[in-house]
Amino acid sequence: MDKNTIVGLFLIAAVLIGFSWYNTNQKRNLQHPQAEQTSLPAAKQYSQQSHNSVKKIATDSTDIFFAATKGEAKDITLQNAKIRVKVSTKGGSVESVELKEYKSYQDFEAQKDKPLLLYSSKDANLNFLLDTKENTMDFSNYYFEPVNVTDSTVTMRLTAQDGATIDIDYKLLKDNYLLNFDVKSQGMQKHLPSSLNSIQLAWHDRVSQHEKGFYFENMYSTLTYKKHDDDTKKLSENETEEESVTESVDWIAFKNQYFSSVLMAADPMQKVNVKSQQLEENSGYLKNYSADMAASFDASGAKTTKFQFYFGPNNYRLLQSMDNFKVSEFDNDLQDLVYLGWPIVKWINRFFTLYVFDFLTKLGLPMGVVLLLITLLIRVIVYVPTRKSFLSSAKMRVLKPKVDAIAAKYPKQEDAMKRQQETMSLYSQYGVSPMGGCLPMLIQMPVLVAMFNFVPNAIELRQKSFLWADDLSTYDSIISWNTNIWGLGNHLSLFCLLFCATNLLYSIMTMKQQRETMSGEQAQQMKMMQWMMMLMPLFFFFMFNKYSSGLNYFYFISLLLGALTMWYLRKTTDDKKLLAKLEANYQANKNNPNKKPSGLAARLEALQKQQEEMLKRQQEIQQRRQH
Known part of the structure; x- marks a missing residue:
């Protein structure tokens, strides 16, 4: 394996480290004005966040729904x-x-047969706000009558004094x-402005932590x-x-790592404002989500x-199937909630990993x-490309004595171009490509990054044991303690240790193979x-000690198989043959005699000729x- 392979491995590591840093930089913007409200009751927070600019109707005898302001x-x-x-x-x-088919990690660990509570009024609420001729109706002020x-x-x-009604019909598929x-409304025309064409929605949810590790779950939770x-x-x-969204919006999702609450509308929603607020670890919550929006509304009730x-x-396939039950005329594409990576990585996961999985x-199994x-x-x-890469490296290894002879022939630094050209010419004459080690890295890199995105989003791995x-x-x-250590957390992951140990073994084997192909000067470089x-x-x-055991297990097995290969x-490989x-x-x-150098050797030869021409011109000048 030559230096090109080493560069490829380094690029993989750089991509993984950079991508992880981008996703895991857990900054807390505590100076934000609403950070101080984190400890307030959820209902009070919701009221402050969503109703600051709403003029609420006075719930007195002038209210057409006054009878509904009292109840149980x-x-x-x-x-x-x-x-x-x-x-x-x-x-x-x-x-x-x-x-019903899922449970929190806490209940899973305690072996409690308790369904997962995804949404609760203790932390969440969706409220409707409707402008009347006098002021604004806040639906949360009223007690509705359940019928049908x-x-x-x-x-x-909700029934008005004059018999006008507002209905919210729910149907669970x-x-x-x-x-x-x-x-929908009936008989409300005289109470609503003629220009009214929308109803406001204020949605809030303080999303609970459902998984074992805050760090990893929070990394994949986003509005x-x-x-x-x-x-x-x-x-x-x-x-x-x-963020204030100027375009119309099809749906809004309050998403954590493995579950989502998604609000969709038959007609695109307007005037959307969304906010995601970070919450502290050990609070039992991940984020505070809120969204304000306007949906189309027919004042006539038609x-x-x-x-x-x-x-x-x-679940990618499940979310993909939700368009079979859509109320809109357009596709919602809820499967986009499962992040599969950047474009080329996404296609690998979409058309290879998902089908195999x-x-x-x-x-x-x-x-x-x-x-x-x-x-x-x-x-x-x-x-096949790995074997091709190895053979390319092996060819350079068996030709090393000849390369060393060329290095001895041109020991001076000013002869570096001649030395390099003659080396490349040697490789060309013997049918060796120094760039042969790059191909497997180019193939493996997007696959490794694809799995980096796929495994943490595969809900099928959730609460599945192995070893x-x-x-x-x-x-x-395998070992845990109560105090968090910076950069490490409160535990040691065995799969992470195995992954890192195998990575070290693979690196040692790679460097040993690389040293066999390089001259003394190249080795120094x-x-x-x-x-x-x-x-x-x-x-x-x-970086990976807090990551999922499934991801560490995959990289451990992948590197182990790579080392065995x-x-x-x-x-x-018989060097003599x-x-x-x-x-x-x-x-x-x-x-x-008609065969000419190609590839890098040809480029180096052309470059040397250019340098010789330049040197010749300088000497003439x-x-x-002097004359």
Whole structure:
């Protein structure tokens, strides 16, 4: 393996380190004005965040819905095989959502058969605000009457003194994670401005921590929205950020690592303002999300305003299928919530990793075995270019005595160009390409980065055990302690240690092979790169100790297989036969007078000729000046 391979490995490490730093820089913008409100009750925070500019209607006898300002809050339960949704008569909004097939890591560890609470009024609320001729109605001030109640439907009705009504119809789809709800009015024309064409929504959620590690879950949790006829956008994963969206928006998602609450509308929403606020570790929460928006509304009551909630897992195929039940005329593309990486990496995950992963998962294999088989398949795919790279390095190794002879022939520094040209010419005559070691790195790099994006987003790994890891979606800890150590955390991950140890072994094998191909001067020039290769496992240890055991396991197996492949190729390569083959190439090229240097050798030859021409001109100019 030559210096080009080392450069390739260094580039992989640089990409992974840079990408990880970008995703994991856990800054806390505590100077933000709303940071001081973190400890306030959720309802109070919500009121301050969303209602600062809202003039609320006085709930007295002048209120056409005055009779509904007093009452008792009751919950109506809607459920199917997937989720349980409670809708409160207070405000007519969703009170809580439980996912029956999932549980928090805390309950998983305690072996409690308790559904995961994804959405709760203790931390979340969706409120409607409607402008009347006098002021603004705040739906949260009223007690709605539940009518048309079934296991999957309910209508929350608000009735005015003159018989006008506002209905919010809820329908939970069968065996699905979708909750459809419509807002419509009847007889409200005389109370609403003729120019009214929208209803305001204020949505808030303080997202709970559901997984074992705050650091890793928070890294993949972000407020996400999709612009109409455009790409999906997201706020910062690691900083408090607020954004006013000038374009129309199809949906807004309050997303954590493996689950999302998504609000969709049949018609694109306008005047959207979104905010994500970082919360402190050990608070039991990840982020404070809020979104204000306006949706189309027909004051005459002739047209219904249609919405849809998705409360469920961030499963790519499942999210992709949600467009089969859409209330809009356009596709929502909810699968974009599962981040698969940059464009080229995304295509690898989209059209290779996902299909292989789905196929192996359907076989009912343990997730650790699935990751092992994917790694083996990747190694099989890159074996041919890897072997080609190794042979290129081996050819340079057996020609090293001849390269050393050229170095001895041109010992002076000013002859470096001649030395390099003659070396390249030698390689060309023997049919050796010094750039042959780059190809496998170019192939493997996007695959390794693709898995870096895929594994942390694969919900199928969640709470799946393998060997000593009880949950492949989070870190495994063979030793843990109570105090956080900077850069390390409060534990040691065995899979991370194995990954780093294998990385060190692979680096040592790579450097040994590289030294066999380089002259003394080249070896001196590569010392800094070799030090970087030796220090890389240490960098990776501090970077990956908090990462998921599944990701560390994948890299451990991948590097181990890479080291075994390198060992196998070294053992099965006969240097004498290889040199004999190269000598045959040399004789064939020698007997072909028309053969010219190509590639790097040709470029070096052209460059030397240019330098010789320049030197010759300078000498002529000096001679003229002397005369």
